[in-house]
Amino acid sequence: MQNLVNDHSRYLQTFELLLANSAEHQCMKEFIHSTLPDILASIGAGEPTLNVMGVGSGSGEIDLEIIKVLHEKHPTAKVDNEVVEPSKEMLNKYKTLISKMPGLDYVTSRWNTMTATAFEKEWKMRNTDKKMHLINLIQMLYYVKDPGATVSFYRSLLHKDGKALVILLAGECSWARLVSTFHDQLWDNKTNQDLSSKHLKIFLDSKKIPYRNYNLKSLLDITECFTPGNEKGERILDLLTEVVEFSKSAPPELKEAVLEFLKHPDNSQEVNGRFLFDCSTEALLIDA
């Protein structure tokens, strides 16, 4: 079985399917507009330029939403936006979004088509003492080799009042339980694709790193997964398992076990004949 994250164009299509069939971005935007404004107001007050970094920013919708709120709180400051994202497809969408969005002339973006780990090396080569006011690591730590070391490195780049915003699958949600149950059968056992907020909180607590956490509730409609041969259902299975053409490539017993897990009343709720799967996330706002 082939890991979906290595196939950038398929990964993008599958991620868009998640956004279209769940409230993932909607609940992040609610969090950005309800909880973040006061916190962003306290970052970098009076500075002429605010330094923002997005790591694994994807097509930028969430990072830009945050930048817009930051600007509302600091209307005279320029924003220097360093973007780190390995997928060219995602970055092209991000650039298109910026070009179509009016009123962003206060933002200057620098594009780094590379992984979080490659950017660590790049940053060290730049030999700069520049500090970041805000670093976003949203739904991406699953794809790094050592999530704790990655958080520690990026946190070390923060300005003394800065914050790092990490969003991950919530430890207790059904999707986190699915990936922890089937990790060894789905992917090479070196990946961290079963990472959830629970693991990161254990890491932060062990290092006594201060943070605040917020639950972002989201459900994914998985009804079509139970209709054999249904194209949308098969794409949702690819999304949930992060395997390319899971239905075709998985051994039959694994496919059966995954479908059984998805339908189990502990894992999805049936509402008006639709099956809704809990894919809630948790936001961890980490201090410098």
Ligand SMILES: C[S@@+](CC[C@H](N)C(=O)[O-])C[C@H]1O[C@@H](n2cnc3c(N)ncnc32)[C@H](O)[C@@H]1O
């Ligand atoms: C689930 S998407 C999240 C995108 C965006 N942050 C959002 O929430 O809309 C995961 C992103 O992480 C990126 N990614 C994958 N491996 C990565 C790595 N090693 N370092 C940085 N980003 C990575 C993917 O290309 C993808 O854009």
